[in-house]
Amino acid sequence: MLVQIGTLIAATSLVQLANGFFNTFLSLRLTLQDFGPAATGIVLSAYFVGFTLGALYCGEVIQRVGHIRAYTAFAGLVVIATAAMPLLTGPLVWAGCRMVIGIGCVGLFITTESWLNAKARPDQRGRVFSIYMVGTFLALAAGQLAIARLAISSAGPFQVIIALFALALVMVSTTRAEAPGLAPEAKLPYGELSRQAPAAVAGCVVSGVVSSAFYALVPAWMLSYGISQETIALFMLVAVLGGLAFQVPVGRLSDRNDRRQVLVGLAIGFAVAVIVLVMVPRSLILVLPVAALLGGFMSTLYPVCVAHALDRMPADRVVAVSGRLILVSGLGSALGPLVGTAIMARYDIDGLLYFMAATALLLAGLVVLRIRMREAPPHVERPFEVIAPLNPPISQEPETTEAGGTPRPLAA
DSSP, X not given: OHHHHHHHHHXXXXXXXXXXXXXXXXXXXXXXXXXXXXXXXXXXXXXXXXXXXXXXXXXXXXXXXXXXXXXXXXXXXXXXXXXXXXXXXXXXXHHHHHHHHHHHHHHHHHHXXXXXXXXXXXXXXXXXXXXXXXXXXXXXXXXXXXXXXXXXXXXXXXXXXXXXXXXXXXXXXXXXXOOOOOOOOOOOXXXXXXXXXXHHHHHHHHHHHHHHHHHHHHHHHHHHTTOOHHHHHHHHHHHHHHHHHHHHHHHHHHHHSOHHHHHHHHHHHHHHHHHHHHHSOSOHHHHHHHHHHHHHHHHHHHHHHHHHHHHHSOGGGHHHHHHHHHHHHHHHHHHHHHHHHHHHHHHHHHHHXXXXXXXXXXXXXXXXXXXXXXXXXXXXXXXXXXXOTTSTTTTOOOOEEOTTSOEEOOOO
16 A cells, blocks of 8 residues: 555645746746737636647546556657757747647546546545645645756756656556546536536636736746746745645544535635735745745635536536646636736736635625525534545445445455
């Protein structure tokens, strides 16, 4: 069990380390390339366009070849496109490469999330997802530290990214981990998820918009104003660590309450943190605690939405639901840098921050309306525990049913 689950978690953490570093690094690198605001926005959004396109078809690939082979193929796409970027410099080429990288990354995330969700019972999803997100944010934090160490004008950062993705590819392609079975996946008609869990769909869109705008544009703005790479790395690191700190408490809260109420609280908290960031004097002592809160609220929007959607949908649609939510999140993520670049060009960073706050408040209002219209799905009452990654429920199979409808556990 140590080898099986440990390998998957370690490989996914490497992917997140590389991806988190890549996004911040590219934001800084584009300020040196001088492609212009429009071309820069296109390059930054291209990743999320690929993310969205990949979400349409990655589930079919997983169903056809299995989780492990699909993971290997998606990582290979990322390695190829990343290797091409330092060799062919230009906005169109980079936009194309980033689109391919987005397709590969969304495939990796759908593979991992559907793998974990397939193994978790409904009353444990919040906890399982919070453990997955803890690993994610530890890796993202390590990626931000690398920003202060590597010369952003060289090819070195691209080579580091390639090495990390290649190592994850090797680990998963040689693992003995037991992937979920490939039972026929139930189809998910377009519009069904929006009817059953509209709060989750709206939350994923807003999460994509604010997250992509923050990670793509804030570091570039800081560098353009002469802020050192070390300070930028520290600011982004604190935001990521805030996201890490929020994962388990919010997972516990969402397992024991109406997830939509938790979502409202997160959206309002994010909006308040953004407004405070605009208001406070821009000194590190005051800005860093606010950055931690902002990152915490922002990073927990998506996992709460996923858990709520899976509460509403049948268990045989895990892969389809995961892919559809990543699809709508990708649509929001593609809009974030495009809209944010236009707002920043006219209103500077304060305009971008107010836009992010207004988007979060709009989400809170929509979810409150939904709460008044429909009751929450039933929750299984049980105390929350932090589950070690090597223990159930990740390795736990669903129950089978004896004749007469009595559930019995699978034999060991």
